[in-house]
Amino acid sequence: MALAHNLGFPRIGAQRQLKQSLEAFWRGDISQTELQQTGAALRHQHWQWQQQAGLDLLPVGDFAWYDHVLQLAQSFGVVPSRHQSIEQPLAQLFAMARGTSNDTGNAAALEMTKWFDTNYHYLVPELEIDQGFSLQSSSLIEQVDEALEQGLDIKPVVVGPVTFLWLSKCVGEQFDKLALLPQLLNAYSQLLQQLNQRRCGWVQIDEPVLSLDLPESWLHALVTSYQQLTAEFEGRVLVANYFGGLADKLTWLNQTGVAGLHIDAVRAADEVQAIAIQWPADKVLSIGVVDGRNVWRADLSAALTLLTPLHEQRGDNLWIAPSCSLLHVPVDSDVELELDDELRGWLAFARQKLSEVVALTRALNGCQSFTDRALFTDSDQIQRQRAHSSRVLNLAVRQRCHSVLPEHLQRQSRFGQRQLIQADVLKLPKLPTTTIGSFPQTAAIRQNRAALKNGKLSQPDYDAFIEAEIADEIKRQQQLDLDVLVHGEPERNDMVEYFGEHLQGVAVSQYGWVQSYGSRCVKPPLVYGDVARPQAMTVRWSKYAQSLTDKPVKGMLTGPVTLLNWSFIRSDLPRAEVAQQLALAVRDEVADLEQAGIQIIQIDEPALREGLPLRQRDQQDYLQWAVGAFRLSANGVADSTQIHTHMCYCEFEDVIESIATLDADVISIEASRSDMTLLSSFIDYDYPNAIGLGLYDIHSPNVPEVAAMVADLQRAKQTFPVEQIWVNPDCGLKTRGWPETEAALANMVAAAKQSRTAISA
Numbered sequence: 219m220a221l222a223h224n225l226g227f228p229r230i231g232a233q234r235q236l237k238q239s240l241e242a243f244w245r246g247d248i249s250q251t252e253l254q255q256t257g258a259a260l261r262h263q264h265w266q267w268q269q270q271a272g273l274d275l276l277p278v279g280d281f282a283w284y285d286h287v288l289q290l291a292q293s294f295g296v297v298p299s300r301h302q303s304i305e306q307p308l309a310q311l312f313a314m315a316r317g318t319s320n321d322t323g324n325a326a327a328l329e330m331t332k333w334f335d336t337n338y339h340y341l342v343p344e345l346e347i348d349q350g351f352s353l354q355s356s357s358l359i360e361q362v363d364e365a366l367e368q369g370l371d372i373k374p375v376v377v378g379p380v381t382f383l384w385l386s387k388c389v390g391e392q393f394d395k396l397a398l399l400p401q402l403l404n405a406y407s408q409l410l411q412q413l414n415q416r417r418c419g420w421v422q423i424d425e426p427v428l429s430l431d432l433p434e435s436w437l438h439a440l441v442t443s444y445q446q447l448t449a450e451f452e453g454r455v456l457v458a459n460y461f462g463g464l465a466d467k468l469t470w471l472n473q474t475g476v477a478g479l480h481i482d483a484v485r486a487a488d489e490v491q492a493i494a495i496q497w498p499a500d501k502v503l504s505i506g507v508v509d510g511r512n513v514w515r516a517d518l519s520a521a522l523t524l525l526t527p528l529h530e531q532r533g534d535n536l537w538i539a540p541s542c543s544l545l546h547v548p549v550d551s552d553v554e555l556e557l558d559d560e561l562r563g564w565l566a567f568a569r570q571k572l573s574e575v576v577a578l579t580r581a582l583n584g585c586q587s588f589t590d591r592a593l594f595t596d597s598d599q600i601q602r603q604r605a606h607s608s609r610v611l612n613l614a615v616r617q618r619c620h621s622v623l624p625e626h627l628q629r630q631s632r633f634g635q636r637q638l639i640q641a642d643v644l645k646l647p648k649l650p651t652t653t654i655g656s657f658p659q660t661a662a663i664r665q666n667r668a669a670l671k672n673g674k675l676s677q678p679d680y681d682a683f684i685e686a687e688i689a690d691e692i693k694r695q696q697q698l699d700l701d702v703l704v705h706g707e708p709e710r711n712d713m714v715e716y717f718g719e720h721l722q723g724v725a726v727s728q729y730g731w732v733q734s735y736g737s738r739c740v741k742p743p744l745v746y747g748d749v750a751r752p753q754a755m756t757v758r759w760s761k762y763a764q765s766l767t768d769k770p771v772k773g774m775l776t777g778p779v780t781l782l783n784w785s786f787i788r789s790d791l792p793r794a795e796v797a798q799q800l801a802l803a804v805r806d807e808v809a810d811l812e813q814a815g816i817q818i819i820q821i822d823e824p825a826l827r828e829g830l831p832l833r834q835r836d837q838q839d840y841l842q843w844a845v846g847a848f849r850l851s852a853n854g855v856a857d858s859t860q861i862h863t864h865m866c867y868c869e870f871e872d873v874i875e876s877i878a879t880l881d882a883d884v885i886s887i888e889a890s891r892s893d894m895t896l897l898s899s900f901i902d903y904d905y906p907n908a909i910g911l912g913l914y915d916i917h918s919p920n921v922p923e924v925a926a927m928v929a930d931l932q933r934a935k936q937t938f939p940v941e942q943i944w945v946n947p948d949c950g951l952k953t954r955g956w957p958e959t960e961a962a963l964a965n966m967v968a969a970a971k972q973s974r975t976a977i978s979a
């Protein structure tokens with residue numbers, strides 16, 4: 219009998235209960251006991267749903283208060299010294315996640331970065347050269363005990379040692395992280411011994427680093443690790459890889475002695491047959507055949523065709539699962555009642571995906587229920603429907619894509635010439651100051667938008683409210699004496715979802731929340747068909763803002779690659795083509811902004827680096843079409859129009875050449891959190907265009923000091939021509955409050971002014 223299992227369930231809750239409880243706890247509105255009750259209720263609910271779906275083994279340990287990597291680090295005692303004085307474990311966890319600030323000083327949060335190529339962010343464990351590891355109280359064990367008390371058939375899940383070490387960073391003296399492996403393995407052994415005491419039959423150890431190009435020393439580490447862990451665990455170890463292929467690592471995995479292997483049969487469909495032959499038939503092979511990174515219903519008949527011969531070969535040793543943890547999809551598509559029946563029918567969120575896994579497993583085992591059969595019938599019908607639906611194909615869009623010419627990707631003149639023209643038009647001071655776009659999304663803004671959505675506020679009243687917000691934000695920026703103003707983005711729920719709401723071929727869900735980091739969530743748009751822009755999306759707000767001031771107001775758009783990477787994209791068209799359609803829609807908006815008198819337009823691309831394929835062999839192709847999409851969106855303007863772009867949270871060194879090829883007049887980057895080291899990629903590359911230095915970290919409520927920013931500007935001036943330097947925060951200010959925003963910007967403007975005086979002196 220094939221077995222149905224799951225790798226992980228979304229922890230935030232179908233109604234974002236975890237978010238609400240966390241934020242209430244942080245505000246001091248609820249007690250720790252109440253927060254813990256929310257956690258327990260969510261875990262109980264999620265296990266119940268998974269059990270009802272018919273899974274044979276339920277994942278346990280996938281729940282985390284803020285981030286599962288952070289939680290594991292704390293369990294192993296990997297706590298930076300600046301947070302060690304906090305004894306209460308939950309308080310310490312939140313201090314590591316969010317930083318602390320009190321009379322005795324600030325203790326910074328851990329660095330946050332992208333989890334592989336997803337829009338989920340994990341906290342980076344900090345390792346010192348003499349780092350010790352030992353099992354402290356473990357959230358995994360607590361969750362296991364809780365699930366066992368509920369009489370569930372469980373499979374504990376934990377991030378594996380190779381991935382943990384790979385994702386951690388060295389602090390202080392630099393050293394080879396692998397030197398710490400033996401001690402780290404001891405901590406894992408302690409964890410496995412605890413699972414032995416609880417007689418767990420299986421443990422799932424996640425090693426998504428297997429999807430990367432790994433140096434040989436790390437593959438040796440893989441073998442050493444699992445030889446030790448399998449010897450110590452009395453049950454059986456399932457190593458789970460996802461987000462890509464691992465065929466090149468199979469001979470290494472064969473030496474590890476693990477009893478089971480999970481593969482991502484969606485991202486690496488081409489490897490399934492070869493792995494099925496090479497992975498011993500007496501070991502479990504788990505096929506991640508239902509897409510855990512996208513929201514469309516699976517083609518169940520096609521999946522069954524793939525699985526049937528594998529089942530004939532392996533029998534009980536074939537497991538069926540989603541391709542990866544369901545952390546990356548929303549919970550339940552059945553509640554999306556504002557979508558029409560046809561579109562809703564095309565969707566499968568986490569709960570629906572588990573029904574698909576179970577239906578496939580039962581079909582293999584020859585014990586399908588009536589509901590399972592109906593799922594297959596529906597699936598066949600949906601595949602046909604989507605292929606022929608008039609809402610999917612837009613001939614005008616297809617025609618326009620075919621007519622794109624190389625000159626559409628080209629500015630009229632080179633940067634040097636554009637710079638002179640723009641300087642003449644804009645008349646900005648040296649080291650011009652600006653912000654990245656959004657200002658605080660206050661409770662009042664969110665409440666008014668909620669009121670509009672549930673019919674309590676009319677559209678004209680809402681629009682008037684947004685105009686008043688914009689007017690207030692322009693006034694504040696003028697008082698701060700910023701040089702290039704923004705309208706502040708108060709009309710946007712999110713920089714991607716907002717555009718999803720305005721584009722044809724794209725739908726937005728009502729409750730389709732996905733955790734981005736900690737308590738913060740996003741609702742990725744659903745790109746189901748060819749994308750078109752029926753009317754202007756932002757012009758009204760930018761134009762209104764510009765009418766209130768003589769200073770230039772920067773138009774603010776999200777770029778095509780970020781719209782692509784932060785949406786759920788149709789699976790019947792190559793990503794490059796969807797990117798081109800999005801690019802044409804953004805290009806039209808750029809043209810309309812320019813037409814409306816907006817002289818500076820920023821096209822944000824924070825997800826350009828994130829979309830970089832995990833394997834080097836796939837990267838050039840992506841970079842080529844992604845850069846092409848950006849250029850198509852941006853380059854239809856006159857030389858006098860200044861194009862900005864913005865990127866945050868990203869390492870630039872492996873993509874710097876492509877970033878230069880974007881040819882934006884100004885790129886604003888994060889610089890402060892990396893102590894200006896991110897700049898080194900730009901310096902080494904001799905980056906030709908202008909750069910906006912993210913001079914302070916917007917993720918912290920701390921107000922940056924003028925002197926520190928002056929010192930950073932001084933360093934930048936030593937490496938870049940001063941005409942190329944702009945001054946700005948490192949990202950948008952939507953998550954901040956007004957008092958710290960105004961104080962920080964006042965200091966930033968003061969730092970720029972001081973630095974200008976130093977230039978002219």
Ligand SMILES: CN1c2c(nc(N)[nH]c2=O)NC[C@@H]1CNc1ccc(C(=O)N[C@@H](CCC(=O)N[C@@H](CCC(=O)N[C@@H](CCC(=O)O)C(=O)O)C(=O)O)C(=O)O)cc1
Nearest residue numbers: 337664665667668711712713714734737738739740784953
């Ligand atoms: C730059 N970042 C972004 C990423 N991805 C995106 N798609 N967008 C991004 O901006 N990835 C990388 C980073 C991640 N950073 C963040 C930062 C902040 C958030 C965030 O704050 N998310 C909000 C949700 C935003 C939103 O859609 N708001 C809506 C709905 C607000 C709401 O909850 N309303 C209440 C009622 C109102 C009330 O009474 O307060 C409700 O519905 O119950 C809106 O503004 O209308 C979050 O709350 O988590 C995300 C990623």
Ligand SMILES: N[C@@H](CCS)C(=O)O
Nearest residue numbers: 654655656822824950
């Ligand atoms: N313009 C956006 C960019 C975020 S990456 C903002 O300011 O929020």
Ligand SMILES: [Zn+2]
Nearest residue numbers: 824866949950
């Ligand atoms: Zn940003």
